[in-house]
Amino acid sequence: MSLTAHFINQDWNLCSRCLQTSYFPEDHTGEMLAKGLRESLQLWGLQEDRLVCVTTDNATNNILALQLNTERSVKLREVERAVGVCKKIVAAFSNSWKIRRELAKAQADQNPPLPPHQLITETPTRWGSMQKKTRHLVPTWQDMDVLxxxxxxxxxxxxxxxxxxxxxxxxxxxxxxxxxxxxxxxxxxxxxxxxxxxxxxxxxxxxxxxxxxxxxxxxxxxxxxxxxxxxxxx
Structure with missing residues (x-):
């Protein structure tokens, strides 16, 4: 768990310092992250009421830890399904060199050949690499319309x-x-x-x-x- 401070120095230059990176073996729940953050701030003598702002990603546990607004701008069932299918597809490709090889071959066989694109992984998850185990991950036409x-x-x-x-x-x-x-x-x-x-x-x-x-x-x-x-x- 890393804690970074951002500030402006006397010459009006933007600066940042990594105050600490500490081992965090506990489960990364919002409650545990909040506790770890409080301990880090206390260790550095930083008062929470004097913080100008705190920046985090959109992970639910981080948002909960900072007691920020947990509502997301878009939360639709069809969107969540389509995005979920995409995550599973990426996971299947990420964990199988055979599937990645077939993807590269399919791109090279196009006329003209496509660049060797790679799927971007958000959260690595282990999935079966056999084609028969990933057939259910093929997006439907409804998913494609949503995407x-x-x-x-x-x-x-x-x-x-x-x-x-x-x-x-x-x-x-x-x-x-x-x-x-x-x-x-x-x-x-x-x-x-x-x-x-x-x-x-x-x-x-x-x-x-x-x-x-x-x-x-x-x-x-x-x-x-x-x-x-x-x-x-x-």
Missing amino acids: ESMNKALSPLKEFTDALSGELYPSVSYLKPVLHLFNNQILKHQDGITELTTTIKEGILKYLNEKYDDQTTQDLLDIASLVDPRFKTT
């Missing part, structure tokens, strides 16, 4: 996600312009898209707008964008 709708809603957000995740430059000043783009262009309702894509977009907008809705936060975001020279126009 296509998800891709249309989420793929435009990747560039913004990468920009807002940077550690070597201020990113808080990006939030107000990005929210404006999301509401007026990127996630705005469009004709000709599926109902699921529309639902996902609306869910993301609702989550983000509610998250930054209070006036104090709005004032902070306005000031951050105002003083950032990258948003100055001639």
Whole structure:
């Protein structure tokens, strides 16, 4: 379990320091992680009420440990099924060199040949490598429709996600312009898209707008964008 501090030094440079990486043999439940985090903060003399913010991934146990909002912007049964099938497919490919070999051969046999793409693993899980054991993992046409709708809603957000995740430059000043783009262009309702894509977009907008809705936060975001020279126009 690692604890990292981020701060601005006297020369206004962004800095980060890994305070500790400790052995954590206990089960990674939200309760146990919360206990470990409290002990780490106490060890370094850090008071929880003086923390500006805490950043974590979207893992449920981490969110629970920090007592953050556990609701996700999109939680639909058909989405969870389609994503679950994808995770199982990735796991099957990750744990079988025979299946990976067949994938590489299938890509090379295309005309023109496809690049040797590899499936991206989110959580490695052991699954049987025999074809007969993975036949049930083939997505249905309904799953493919769901995944296509998800891709249309989420793929435009990747560039913004990468920009807002940077550690070597201020990113808080990006939030107000990005929210404006999301509401007026990127996630705005469009004709000709599926109902699921529309639902996902609306869910993301609702989550983000509610998250930054209070006036104090709005004032902070306005000031951050105002003083950032990258948003100055001639």
